[in-house]
Every structure is written in structure tokens, then in C-alpha cells.
Amino acid sequence: MLRTMILIASLALAGGSLPVNAATKAAPHATAPAHVVHAIVIDKMQYGPIPTDVHAGDIIEWVNHDIFEHSATARDGRFDVDLKPGATVRMTAVAGTTAFFCKFHPGMTGTLVVK
């Protein structure tokens, strides 16, 4: 979560116009559940910690800190996110357990569990 907050702060500083504060600015009395943003940061040829408290409808934010292109490719075809060097790509989490890997570096693997 700290990592996500730092990322959001840096996006704001960069003048990004994404509605990154949508989840955190929810009104105290809002009844709809907030959709949390979970960042997964790729650094030094590996996926960073995979969040374990992801719920369907949450946002997964893939961030590539490497100077190489990576991907987050689901083995079951559920998603296939290409990440150019420095790229950040968001997707909506869908319930289920999905093993994923990098198309360019098959040794990079991970598993995403969405409740």
C-alpha cells in the first residue's frame, strides 16, 4: 500500500491526469466499496511483491521500472499486458487465480489471486 501511495504521489507530481485518487477520496459516508489500486512493480527482472488482498473490481497497476520491455501474460489467456520500459498499465482484477509470466523472459513468473 505504501508503494501504491508513493506511486500515486509521483504520478500527481508528474502532472498525470489519471483519476488516481478516485478510490482514496471516497466520501466517508459512501456506500459503494472503493476499488483499491494495487501496484505490482517490475524491477531488476522480477515481479515485486504480489498483493494478496485483491478483490474483483480492484485495479491492478503494472509498473515497469526496468530498461527492458516486459509483459504480464496470463497462462490461461485472461490478460496480456505489454510493458515498455518505464510503462505503467492498469487493468481491472477479475476473480480467480491466475499464473502469469513475462513473454520476453519466461523465467519471470508469478501468481495473482483475486477474491
Ligand SMILES: [Cu+2]
Ligand atoms: Cu520480462
